[in-house]
Amino acid sequence: MSLGSLRGRLLVATPPLTDPNFDRTVVLLLEHNDDGAVGVVVNRPSGTTLADALPDWHPHAAPPAVAFIGGPVATDALIGVARLDGAGPGGELFTPLFLNLGTVDLGGDPLELPGLVSVRVFAGYAGWAPGQLESELEAGAWVSLEAETSDAFVGDPAGLWRAVLARQGGELAVLARLYPDDPSLN
Helix, strand or coil: CCCCCCCCCEEEECCCCCCCCCCCCEEEEEEEECCEEEEEECCCEEEEEHHHHCCCCHHHECCCCEEEECCCEEEEEEEEEEEECCCCCCCCCEEEEECCEEEECCCCCHHHCCCEEEEEEEEEEEEECCCHHHHHHHCCCEEEECCCHHHHHCCCHHHHHHHHHHCCCHHHHHHHHHCCCCHHHC
8 A cells, every 4th residue: 555645644543453552542643754654642641740851841831731652662752742833933943744733852942942832742652664554554443634733732632532533524423423432332
């Protein structure tokens, strides 16, 4: 299966995906090319506040101001995703993803990031080897959908899986409404 790059899109786990690392997850793809794919799970908050982990970035954190569990790979690595106000290019700390959303160098000073609106920090990431994501998409484990800048900063991360599916309409909206939290109750 040959796809163009899915960089900047969402991967939404479908019910057949039984890996507990990804059950009902929404992943923002930060990179997708011939070498594989990398993304962060945007709907799994942890209990670690940014005030403890990154005090300089904490005032800029989108609520809830905690680190999110970005995925099962390199869980000690921190990845920042930032939203800018659109007034400028974001400077050297910012790598654009789409519109006013991009990754940010958390080793820098947030005051050096012009137009910073909010940041979300992820511990770890989700990664796919070359061709692996394409195979999982073909098997129906994921649905690739257009991302909105607000998806990475949603205030109700637990409701994001249903919300993203519901806004698609059709069969995906039905899935969001009807798929029980515990499939054994079906």
